[in-house]
Amino acid sequence: MTPLLDLRDVTVHFDTDEGTVQAVDGASLLVGAGEIVGLVGESGSGKSVTALAILRLIRPPGRIVAGAIEFDGRDLLQASEDEMRRIRGSQISMVFQSPRTSLNPVIPVGRQIERLLRVHAGLDGGGARRRALAMLAEAGIAEPERRAAQYPHQLSGGMCQRVMIAMALAASPRLLIADEPTTGLDVSIAAQILDLLRDLGRRTGAAILLITHDLGVVAGICDRVAVMHAGQIVESAGVHRLFKQPAHPYTRGLLRSVPRLDRDFTMEPIAGAVPSLLDPPPGCRFAPRCALAMDACTACRPPIVAVAPGHSVACLAVEGARR
Amino acid sequence: MLGWYFLKRVLLIVPTLFGVTVITFTLTYLLPGNPALVKAGPLATPEHIAEMERRMGLDRPVAVQYWRYLSGVLRGDLGESATTGRPVLQDLLQRVPATLELTLASLLVALGVGIPLGVLAAVRRDSWVDHVSRLLGVGGVAMPTFWTGLLVLYVFFYKLGLAPPPLGRLSAGASAPTAITGLYTVDALLTANWAALRSALAQLVLPALTLGFSVMAPLMRMVRATMLETLESDYIKAAWAAGLPRRTIVYGDALRNCLIPVITLIGVVFGFLMAGNVVVEIVFAWPGIGNYAVTSLMSKDSGPIQSFVLFVAVVYVVVNLAVDLAYGFVDPRIRLR
Amino acid sequence: MSTLASVSGSRVVRRSPRAALWRRLRRNTLSLVALGVLLLLTAMAVLAPTLTPYDPDAPDAEHALQSPSLRHWLGTDIYGRDQLTRIVHASRIDLLVALGATAMALSTGVVLGAVAGYRGGWTDQLVMRAIDAVMAFPSFILAMGITAALGNNTLNVIAAIAITHVPIYARLIRGEMLRVREMEYAEAARTVGNRPRRIVFRHLLPNCVPPVIVQATLAMGFAVLTVAALSFIGLGIRPPMSEWGAMTAEGAGYIVSGEWWLFLFPGVAIMVTVLSFNLVGDTLRDLLDPRMRGL
Numbered sequence: 001m002t003p004l005l006d007l008r009d010v011t012v013h014f015d016t017d018e019g020t021v022q023a024v025d026g027a028s029l030l031v032g033a034g035e036i037v038g039l040v041g042e043s044g045s046g047k048s049v050t051a052l053a054i055l056r057l058i059r060p061p062g063r064i065v066a067g068a069i070e071f072d073g074r075d076l077l078q079a080s081e082d083e084m085r086r087i088r089g090s091q092i093s094m095v096f097q098s099p100r101t102s103l104n105p106v107i108p109v110g111r112q113i114e115r116l117l118r119v120h121a122g123l124d125g126g127g128a129r130r131r132a133l134a135m136l137a138e139a140g141i142a143e144p145e146r147r148a149a150q151y152p153h154q155l156s157g158g159m160c161q162r163v164m165i166a167m168a169l170a171a172s173p174r175l176l177i178a179d180e181p182t183t184g185l186d187v188s189i190a191a192q193i194l195d196l197l198r199d200l201g202r203r204t205g206a207a208i209l210l211i212t213h214d215l216g217v218v219a220g221i222c223d224r225v226a227v228m229h230a231g232q233i234v235e236s237a238g239v240h241r242l243f244k245q246p247a248h249p250y251t252r253g254l255l256r257s258v259p260r261l262d263r264d265f266t267m268e269p270i271a272g273a274v275p276s277l278l279d280p281p282p283g284c285r286f287a288p289r290c291a292l293a294m295d296a297c298t299a300c301r302p303p304i305v306a307v308a309p310g311h312s313v314a315c316l317a318v319e320g321a322r323r
Numbered sequence: 324m325l326g327w328y329f330l331k332r333v334l335l336i337v338p339t340l341f342g343v344t345v346i347t348f349t350l351t352y353l354l355p356g357n358p359a360l361v362k363a364g365p366l367a368t369p370e371h372i373a374e375m376e377r378r379m380g381l382d383r384p385v386a387v388q389y390w391r392y393l394s395g396v397l398r399g400d401l402g403e404s405a406t407t408g409r410p411v412l413q414d415l416l417q418r419v420p421a422t423l424e425l426t427l428a429s430l431l432v433a434l435g436v437g438i439p440l441g442v443l444a445a446v447r448r449d450s451w452v453d454h455v456s457r458l459l460g461v462g463g464v465a466m467p468t469f470w471t472g473l474l475v476l477y478v479f480f481y482k483l484g485l486a487p488p489p490l491g492r493l494s495a496g497a498s499a500p501t502a503i504t505g506l507y508t509v510d511a512l513l514t515a516n517w518a519a520l521r522s523a524l525a526q527l528v529l530p531a532l533t534l535g536f537s538v539m540a541p542l543m544r545m546v547r548a549t550m551l552e553t554l555e556s557d558y559i560k561a562a563w564a565a566g567l568p569r570r571t572i573v574y575g576d577a578l579r580n581c582l583i584p585v586i587t588l589i590g591v592v593f594g595f596l597m598a599g600n601v602v603v604e605i606v607f608a609w610p611g612i613g614n615y616a617v618t619s620l621m622s623k624d625s626g627p628i629q630s631f632v633l634f635v636a637v638v639y640v641v642v643n644l645a646v647d648l649a650y651g652f653v654d655p656r657i658r659l660r
Numbered sequence: 661m662s663t664l665a666s667v668s669g670s671r672v673v674r675r676s677p678r679a680a681l682w683r684r685l686r687r688n689t690l691s692l693v694a695l696g697v698l699l700l701l702t703a704m705a706v707l708a709p710t711l712t713p714y715d716p717d718a719p720d721a722e723h724a725l726q727s728p729s730l731r732h733w734l735g736t737d738i739y740g741r742d743q744l745t746r747i748v749h750a751s752r753i754d755l756l757v758a759l760g761a762t763a764m765a766l767s768t769g770v771v772l773g774a775v776a777g778y779r780g781g782w783t784d785q786l787v788m789r790a791i792d793a794v795m796a797f798p799s800f801i802l803a804m805g806i807t808a809a810l811g812n813n814t815l816n817v818i819a820a821i822a823i824t825h826v827p828i829y830a831r832l833i834r835g836e837m838l839r840v841r842e843m844e845y846a847e848a849a850r851t852v853g854n855r856p857r858r859i860v861f862r863h864l865l866p867n868c869v870p871p872v873i874v875q876a877t878l879a880m881g882f883a884v885l886t887v888a889a890l891s892f893i894g895l896g897i898r899p900p901m902s903e904w905g906a907m908t909a910e911g912a913g914y915i916v917s918g919e920w921w922l923f924l925f926p927g928v929a930i931m932v933t934v935l936s937f938n939l940v941g942d943t944l945r946d947l948l949d950p951r952m953r954g955l
Contacts, residue, residue: 017683019674055564088566096564101557104576106583106655116565151655167565279674342793346802350809461942465935467885469892470908470927477915477923488916598800605893606912617893620808632805636797 002073004207005031005054005175010067012049012058021277023049023062025231025285026301031175036201036208038218038239040254041228042274047211050228051177054209055092056084072174090120093168097180099160103152109160110136110148113167120171131170138203139166140196158189162196169200176201179211194221215258219243224310227251230275230285232301237311247313250286284314292317325658328651336640343640347633348392352385401630406622411630415612420505421492422611425534425603426596427506428527432535433542433592438585440539441546445554446573456543463540468599472533472606479529487525489607497522530607538595545588546581553581583654590646597635684947691943694936701933705751714742716749716902725914728921735921737910743921747929750902754933757818757897758883762876764822769829770872774864776830777837784834791827799824803886807895817896821886825879829872836868870948874941881937888930904930 012024024046031037039047052058054069056076069076071092076084088094096102104112113132117123123131136144139162152160161181168176178197182190198221201208210222218225219239226236227248235248246252253270272289275281281288283298290297294316302314376382383391395401401411444456479486487494492507500511500519508527511520553559554577562572601613608614616631651657675683685692704711720740728735734743776787794802806820888905890896897903904926911922 013672015673017675017680018677019680020672022672057560057563085566085568088564090566094561094564096557096561098557102561104558104562104580106580107576115567115571119567119571151659153656154659164561338789339792339796342789343796346793346797347805350805353809461935461938462931465881465885465931465938467888467892467905467908467927467930467934469889469905470923470930473908473912473915473923473927477920481915481918594798598798601800601804602889602892616804617895621894625808628808629805632797632801635801639798640796 003030004033004035004072005029005209006068006070007050007054008068008070010050010053010069011065012046012053013063013065015061015063016278019278022280023231023277024053025280026067027228027231027233028304029226029233029236031207031209033174034201034205034207036198036210036221036223038222038225039209039211039228040215040218040225041213043213044274044277045228046231046277047213047228048179049231051094051179051209051211054177055088055094057088086120089116089168089173090171091173092175092177093171093173094177094179095161095164095168095181097183099164099181100152100155100157102164103160105152108149108151109155109163110144113148113163113170116167117170132166135166135170136163138200139163139169140192141166156189157185158193161185161189161193165193165196165200169204169206172204173206175207175209177209177211180213181210182212182214182217190217191220197221215254227254230280231277232285232314233304234284234286234315235311235313237308241308241311245311247307247311247318248286248315249290249292249317253289284316290317325651328657329648332644332647332651336644339640340637343633343636344393344396345389347629347636348389350632351392351629352388396633401633402626404619404627405624406619411627414615414627415631415634418610418612418615421609422600422604422613424492424506424508424527425530425609425611426600428508428531429534429538429596429599430592432531433539433596434589436535437539437542438546438582441543442550442578442581444543444547445550446577448551456547460540460544460547463536464544466537466540467602468533468537469602469606471537472530472603475529475533476606486529489529490526491608491610492523492526493519494522494526530603530609533606534596534599534603537599538592541595542588542592545591546585549584549588550577550581553577556580583650586650586653587646590643593642593646594639597639688943688946691939694939694943697932697936698940701751701755701936704748705755708748708752712742712745712748714745716741716746717900725919727919734925735919737922738914743907743925746902746907747904747926750904750907750926751929751933753814753897753901753903754884754887754930757814757821757887758880760818761821761825761883761887762879764818765825765879766829766872766876768822769826770833770868772826773830773833773835774837777834777841780841787830787834791830794823795827797824799882800886800889803890804893804895807890812890812895812898814897814901817887817890820890821883824886825883828875828879832871832875833864833868836864840864840867870944874945874948877937877941877944881934881941884930884934884937 007027007029009026009028010024011022011026014021014023027046027050029037029039029050039050041047049058049062053064054071054076056064056069056079058064064077067077071087076087079087103109110129110132113135114125114128117128117131118125121128121131133144133148136148141147141159141162147155147159147163152163155163165181176197181197182193185193194217197208197210200206210217212218222239224236225239225242227234227242227250229250235242235246235251237247242251243255246255250270253268256268257270270289271291275285275288281298283296283300284290284293284302287293287297292315296316302316304312304314305318306312307318381388399412401415403409404411404414407414440452440456440459444453447453476486476489480488493499497519500507500516500523501514503510503513507523508520511517511523554573556577558580559572559577562576567576600611601617603609604611604614605617612631612634616628619625619627718741720736722740723732723736724738724740726732726736726740732742732744734747736742737746772787772791776784797805802824803820806823807816810816810820884904887896887903888908891898891903891905892909894909897906899906907926908923908930911919911924911926914920914922
């Protein structure tokens, strides 16, 4: 079965005065149809850049330097700008952090959804309006008619995020990328938004790529998880397996630094600091912080190896231990 | 609530206007010479002068004098002009239409060229349009307005003979159209007086271009900066991610959002216009209020200038208020809660 | 099916801090040229008497109203005075006035803003009302009023321009001061005793210096434009001192008789000077703090 989204060795660089920022280095990721995949990592680890790369929204001074991005069998890196425009918002859509600033402040929210429908679904005025209202209702907004006429500043943060989700799913995309959709939201609202995403994903059959720095979010709704560190994807596995049997030292470090209710333990921060993407360490970028680091780790990026079905890791130490 | 926004703004100008009158009173108080002397005339005896001083309240404490000044201003008494012999307010009001016509024409030029050029320069960053607009912007801001006027006069009047001599609002021999608005071009248009229209327009072109250009330069830079900032906003990025066509994003969303703060820029632009007005009126012998104030001063008549300064300040404050109110109306973030 | 797209060359570059700065400067070559022009102007103004062969005030009836030639690069006026010499000498006045006004406004504004921000309460209100009142006038109009009231000698012109510029600095410093005070109160909540005034100022100054430098540079340009315009309409520097605006006014009368060099070159001098200040100021703003672009 071909995956819906297949990223292979994607590398993104940014040209700055200080030099080249190597934001993403050889990232590989798979998202199957209808799956909810979490992409987790600290801030600045390149998660958002990866998301923008999928939509080919990397603008100068950034550029996609190498790799392949296949969506539904199509090579996105070879598609024309016009084809990409048609894919964005209708086949692959994106929901952003800070929903209130991601909505146009001077256009009523209902109109913003209608616009999208007119462009992508070819609906006329009445049809677009009906569908927009329906989407708002599906996204859990009470009194959709009243809300559709309001402006973003009149809605709460949670409601704005629901509007964004409604807009993102309006044209029935196959993939929804959610970039930190719950950051900045109240904990209870965040939980509601995550539930909404999962439910709508199941109902519409859309796959979701959920980008977050919060392991709790991942544990909540994801089917599979990919862990990113300093621009490199270091591990990917099913969510239960990742939490139960994390393989990569970074993943283990992450899980150790998060409090848990099911057992006693002490929180341990990960040693060292996130490496600079301007001067990244050669090879595996976690090596300087890793207790298991060997010389070979800095020679070149560790290849991705499967340690179990559906569980792959980019770590020489893990590979060695298996042998 | 919009009502509060309006009310607050209107109330806030009161202390500002008070401050303005304090400043202009101080300037009037500081004027060289003894106003009583001027009023009493050259043949006055010391007793006459002292009597005049008492009558004008010049021997009273400062606060009382300020009160007299302020109540006079509120009554419309801005003193008298020694050269025309009439109340200054009357002189000013008579000349306001000329200044207004020049200001409006220049504003049209500045907005009509400045806004599109600024927007285009931001949208097509680093293209030739951007470079030209940056050149015009940076150069235009550095050019003294009076010099631009002289340059334009030299090239179009003296060298090319395209423009008429700078004789004011009408060319020699032409007569003013029937006064409806006081703006010759508008009045001529309204009364279908084509001869007057031609003459008035011909005289208006150079001064309006001069003042318009000098004000367009800073406006264009500000519009460009605003548009660039708007293009970087989160909602524009989200619009790209939603696959909306470029035309809609740039010339629809971004432009619409950019034009709202541009409204507030018009207030700033008005300040530049009023300052530039003075020198342009001098260069082109345009009979407006700036011309009046300066030429009076040159004839040792110091009454008009401070009243002119007060007049301009009040107009500036009111215009800024109007701009603020318009902004509050247009921006839904203020209009609705 | 699988394509390894190497969309553009994957050359990775890392520059030293010096190289990074050099790259940033190279993008603003025009401003470096402007800086050079400013330095040249200052040198010219300071060395004026030694540079020019002619006496700026000495009439020479034989060579009156001559267009630019090898003898007189910028021509002569109705009294036969060499225009280039006069323009060079006038630079002293214009630059002096601009410098004096900016220095005066800066010192007054910084003190006012600091006091207002630090003291708060009535002092702050009073200062802010005064600043608002000054800003209610278009600055050139206010400068006109002040010189008309005080009389136009050089010092009065400097004072007039300074007064209209004070609000800029006062607001800047006051804003910084309020911000620092916020931070200090948060800290003070945890410590016992008052923080001495000196520490507040030590936090304040480093943050204020960049925007003040930028504003001062730009303000120099505005000051030159203001003194020139004031002199043009007769409210500024009066003869016999030569000043660029006044020279332009003298030259204005000769447009209709075709002696173009009299009005043109003083205006060019003004433009070049103001342009240089603006370019340097803009670049300083970009280099020191891109966040300030809204100003």
